[in-house]
Structure formats: structure tokens, C-alpha cells
Amino acid sequence: MTQHSLEDNNMRKIGIVGVGEIGKALVEGIRHENGAAAEIFLSPRGARTAAELSERFEGVQVCADNQEVVDRADLVIIAVRRQDRDEALGGLKVADEKIVVTLMAGVGIDALRQTLGTGAPIVRAIPLPAVRVRRSVTVTTPPHPAVDALFDQLGGSLPVADEDAFNVFSALTGTLTAHYAYLATLTAWAGEHGIATEVAERYVRGLFQNVGRALDDETRSLDQLAADHETSQGNNERIRTTWFGPANAEALATALDGLLADLK
DSSP: OOOOOTTTTTOOEEEEEOOSHHHHHHHHHHTGGGOOOOEEEEOSTTHHHHHHHHHHSTTEEEOSSHHHHHHHOSEEEEOSOGGGHHHHHTTOOOOTTSEEEEOOTTOOHHHHHHHHTOOSOEEEEEOOGGGGGTOOOEEEESOOHHHHHHHHHTTOEEEOSSHHHHHHHHHHHTTHHHHHHHHHHHHHHHHHTTOOHHHHHHHHHHHHHHHHHHTTOTTSOHHHHHHHTOOTTSHHHHHHHHTSSHHHHHHHHHHHHHHHHHHO
């Protein structure tokens, strides 16, 4: 995969409208270990977080309003919730020479273009909190060299051809908190059997951190990893076949299908 750099694409000024968890993670990732010399302009939305970031990092400034963010940046990242987009974006003037990156789930490019009334290129993206340590592979559409350059630095870009494919990845992202809830359920079950919560949680965290490290081995498929971690008629096979059987797998697929339909 070709690696791009922000410098190659002259994207030295980045604006972020909406400084919540992902906006903060993006700033921390761009500035991770003194990386990227780009100036960063933050909106006053999430004022406390924006102020804290401007104090921590050189070249990070809080603007008076969202219009100033747009005016001062070459590449504008919109990181507000979709239900807040009219309030946050209404009346903004975005020059056609800007590049807009939208992180709003369920808001298509045509809908955002109508809100902004701009001819600027618009790219959708799904960065995850791990961008703060440059370990998030970020799905984007449509491909754009400057946007690829940004996310290549933050763990890797994964451009896809169209919004239909993008929405599939967006639906997959919706499974993250279910994973955490699964781990919490395991911890609670251990507690019901006499294990102190902090002891059970420490063990469960360590168990699945090891799973995460195994995922770094891309020479083995996910099915192969599962097979390699269980023995015939062993404990892992028993839980996989009795709990995560066809009915459970079908229920998960149905939930994902429902989410995907809402994202279109």
C-alpha cells in the first residue's frame, strides 16, 4: 500500500469541529511522539477538552467559532454527533478548495453537501480511539490522497470504493461496546461464583489482551486462530458450540442487518 504524508499533500492546517472523544484522540495521535508539524484549529464545542489540548500541545489553537476553524484550515474534520449537525454546521461557509472529512455515522455525503452547500471534496471516515497511539486502521470513502496521508500516520487508511461498502464497516464498528459488555458479563459471572470483582476483572482483561496480541498475526485467518486456540471436545470448543451456536450467530447477523439498514 502506498504511504502518503501530510507534507506531500500540503495539508499543514487541520481544523476539527467538535472536540469530543474522537476529536481529542485525533489531536493526540497527530501530536503523538512529536509527530506531524501541522497546525490544528479546534472549535469551541467541547470547550474544556479543547482548552486542555491547546495547553498540552504546541500549534493547537482554540478558535472563536466553527467558521473560524473552517476559514483557517486546509482540511476540516467534522466530528459532531449527527443529531447535532444542524446546530453545529448550519450557516457555515466552506470554500470549494477545502477538504472536508466527516466522522458522522449515518450521514451520507450528499446529505452533508446539502447542509454545507459546498463544492469541496467530502470524505467519510471511521477513526477509532486508538488513533491517539497511531494504531487505528481508518476506513474512508471515497479515496483521497490528503485524507489517506492523515490516516496513514494514525495507524493506516483503508479506502473503500463507495458508501455502501463504507456502511458495512460502520455497522461492524457498532459491535465494540457489545464486546466490552461481554467481558463485563464474564466478570459478573465469576463474581456470582465467589471471585472478587477486582480479581475476576484483572484476569478477564489479561485473557483478552492476549487475544488482541494474537490478532497481530495476520498470517492466520480468524477461523484458523479460533481452531488453533481450542482442542477437540475441550473447554473452548464446548462454549463456542453451545453458546455461540447457529442461533446466536444468526441473531448477531440480524442485528447487524438492522443497523446497516438504518445507516443507508
